Structure formats: C-alpha cells, structure tokens
Amino acid sequence: MYSVRTERLLVRGYEPTDAAASGELLKANLEHLARWMPWATMEATTIDSRLAWIRRARADLDRPASDLVYGIFDGSSGELMGGIGLHARVGPQALEIGYWISVAHEGRGYVTEAAGALTRVAFDVHRVARVEIHCDPRNVRSAAVPRRLGYTHDATLRRRALDPRGRECDRMIWSLFADELGASAATKVRYEAFDALGRSVARG
Template sequence: MFIHKIDDDLSLRLVEMRDAKRIFELTDQSRDYLKEWLPWLDFTLKPEDTEDFIKMGRTNFVESKSMNMVILYKGEIAGIAGFNEINNSNKTAKIGYWLGQEYQGSGIMTRVAKTLTEYAINTLGMNKVEIRVATENKKSRAIPERLGYTEEGTIRQAEWLYDHYVDHVIYGVLAEEWNKNSE
C-alpha cells in the first residue's frame, strides 16, 4: 500500500475500495460547494458511482496513466488529490485535487500540491508538472501561484460546468525550475 506522509497531520494514500463510503459521504456533504468548479457531481449520485471511480482509477494506476490518492488529515479522509494524467512519453503529469468544504482554509491543498510536485519530479522523473484551474476559481489558482508555478496560458471554454463553459488557466513548472527553487 502506497502511503506518503507529508507532516504530522497530513498524508496521501492510494485510493482503495474500502474508502468508497467515506469518499461518497464527503462528496455528498460538500456537493453544493464542490459543484461550483467540478463537473462530475451530477454523475456521482450513489456510493456505487464512487466505487466505479475507484475501479477506473486503480486500472489507470496499474497502466501508469494516473494516480488517485485520498488526502488524510488527522487520520480522516479530507479529499482526493493526485495525477489526473501521467504521460511517460512526454514526462508530464497533471495534478488534480478537491477538498471537502469543512477542510478548506488550512493550507492542506498547498502542502499536498507541493508534495505531489516533488513526487512527480523527483520520484516519477517527470520534466513538467501542470495544474489546470478555472480562471475564476481564485482559491485554487492561489495554490500553483504560491508554489512558484508559471502561468502559461488560457484555454477558452475548456470545460462544461452544468449550464455554462469555463475557461482554464494552465500553470506549469519544469523540473529544473522546481529543483532550482527548492535549493
């Protein structure tokens, strides 16, 4: 079982089927909050939908295409983070994340994104890590900005959110930049 300790309160662990009930409960409790920026809430209506997400994620992990992890905060599942896409040919990884509403505002996601960036570059050997965020999602945009990612551009109407399109801003950091700034 993969588990990565970030600090005394925070760690990441590969998502397991036994997590489905808690992940679904957290999703359901934060549904209205999460729906502002995440497009999949209408497709996650019962625990079996979360189980399907976990099965798909496990298959993609075995195939080295993605890596989904639960965020454990003080021993409780607080959200999901990981690599939505791993491209070994181009040595790139795209970080994705969400956090239950009750866990917001404690710097959890910044610490998680920093750890994922370090892991992608120093363990997986990626040359570039990206984070894509809706342009108006200021809280989420602050994370790559705090970590020293470069704003690389905007993709217009990149995602359909229930009744409208949102643009995405792309943030990226290269391995050489990350390692230079980490010294």
C-alpha cells in the same frame, strides 16, 4: 507511487473500505465541488458506486501512464478530507495535478501541502520534465495553489473548457519545469513516498 506522507497528511490510493467515507464526503460537498468540477455533478454517492469507482482507481494505480488518483487523509486521525491526482493527459514527459478539499477543511494549506508533495513526486519518482495545474481563472482559491508553490502562469486559454453548467470558460495553465523545482516553494513541503509494499521510494 502508492502513498506519500507529509508533515500533516497521508495521501494514498483509495481502499475498498474507504467507499462509505468517500460517498459521505462527496454528498456533503456536492454543491462546493459542482461549482468548478464538472465530474462532481455526475458522481453517484452510494456505497456501491463509490466502491466501483475506487476499484477502477486502484487498478489505474498499477497501469503505467494512466491517472493516479489519491485521497487526502489527515495524517494522524486518518480522516478522508479530499482528493488529488496526477494525470497523464498533458502530453509526454508531463503530469497534471488536479485537486479538491472538503469545505470543512479549506483554508488550512492542506491542498498546497498535498500538491507540493505530488509536485516533488512527479519529478523525483516519475521523472517528468514538467508539471501543470489547470483551473478556471474565476476559481481564485484554486489558482492560489500553484502560485503559492512557485508555478508560472503560462497563459489563460480563451473558451477552452466547459464549466459544470456546460458554458464555455477560459482555462488558466500553470507549469513548473524540473530545473525550476529547486528554487520553488514546493521544495519546502517535506515528503516521503512509498511503493505498494510500503517501501520508501523517495523523500525530501
């Protein structure tokens, strides 16, 4: 899946021409992201480093069973607002969704909308049996996203990750199974997904 449109958003693979906007957005949000996302503290924001990162992310879109990383863009203006990914790191037949949004665009439901659409894409296009969302239990805004979408809190694993300062932290695991999708709030998010040629591959 290359892109997905929702009511307010375009979630699509990054293009090389997004390098400058991606660097600016990261630079403006380093503190915001570094609280919860260890990678953010290591990310370089120069246009060349962003271009190199985008080229790797684009290559991954074409590799089966790898990380599928997308930008979250305003569906009307095209402004880059955040990022979201479908990650194949939680075992077979399953994908994990990770996300972030710029501090300027928090609190409008954009992440819930994007994560709801990717939840549907994971089941409808990638045909997985389970989708997971993981977060630090102290990250209440993040935990609210799977809760809002109807995921179940399976467990909070103790001391299972390192926070961005390198300290041990707990890991909350949320999951949604394919046969639970229909009754979940994720189905309230309308979406249409497209392939590399812009052909519609799924909608709902």
